[in-house]
Amino acid sequence: MSRLDSHIRQKIAQRACIDLAAQWLAGEPGIIVEFGLGTGRSYSHLRQRFPRHDIFCFDRLDRAHPGSRPPADHLVLGEFSQVLADPANHTRFAGQVILAHLDIGNGTPEDDVVPELILDRVHGWLKPGAIVLSDLDLSLEPAWRLDPIDPEAQVEPGARYYVYRRLPD
Numbered sequence: 001m002s003r004l005d006s007h008i009r010q011k012i013a014q015r016a017c018i019d020l021a022a023q024w025l026a027g028e029p030g031i032i033v034e035f036g037l038g039t040g041r042s043y044s045h046l047r048q049r050f051p052r053h054d055i056f057c058f059d060r061l062d063r064a065h066p067g068s069r070p071p072a073d074h075l076v077l078g079e080f081s082q083v084l085a086d087p088a089n090h091t092r093f094a095g096q097v098i099l100a101h102l103d104i105g106n107g108t109p110e111d112d113v114v115p116e117l118i119l120d121r122v123h124g125w126l127k128p129g130a131i132v133l134s135d136l137d138l139s140l141e142p143a144w145r146l147d148p149i150d151p152e153a154q155v156e157p158g159a160r161y162y163v164y165r166r167l168p169d
Ligand SMILES: C[S@@+](CC[C@H](N)C(=O)[O-])C[C@H]1O[C@@H](n2cnc3c(N)ncnc32)[C@H](O)[C@@H]1O
Pocket: 035, 036, 037, 038, 039, 040, 041, 042, 043, 058, 059, 060, 061, 078, 079, 080, 081, 103, 104, 105, 106, 114
C-alpha cells in the first residue's frame, strides 16, 4: 500500500469514527476537545456533526483555514505539555468532556509519547461514557478508565483510527 493509500484510508476511518461518536453522543450534554487543530479540517467536520456543542481546540500554532478556525476563546495555543500543566485548563474542563479527538501524529518519535502525555493529563476531564478518538494507538493506564472499542464493524476493516470509551464510575 502506498503512503497515499494509507493516508486516504486513515482519513476515511477518521471521518467514520467521528460520525459514529456523533451517533453515540447525540443529545449528550458536555464539551468536545480536539488536540491537533492543524488547518481545521477535522474541526470543520466536528463542527458539522456537533452543531450545538462547544468545541475547544489545542495546538502549538494557529494555522487554521479562516473558514474552519474556532473562535479565539475556544482555541488554546501552546505545547501540549505546557498548556496541560496549567491548572486553569483543568479547572475549566474537569469532568465535562464527552469527546476528545486526538489528531496529532507527525511521523516523528514524539508520536510514541505525546498521546499518552495528553491522556495522562486530561483523563480527569472525561465524563463517564465519554469517547476518545485517536490517530495513534494508546498504551492505556488503568487510572484512565478507558476501554478500547473495535469500530471495525462500522468502519472499513483494517483502517487505522482508535476508539476508546470512558468506563462508568
Ligand atoms: C496532523 S496535524 C492535525 C490535523 C488537523 N486535525 C486537521 O484535520 O486539519 C497535527 C497537529 O498537531 C499539532 N501538534 C503535534 N504535537 C504537538 C504538541 N506536542 N503540542 C502542540 N501541538 C502539537 C501540530 O502543530 C499539528 O498542527
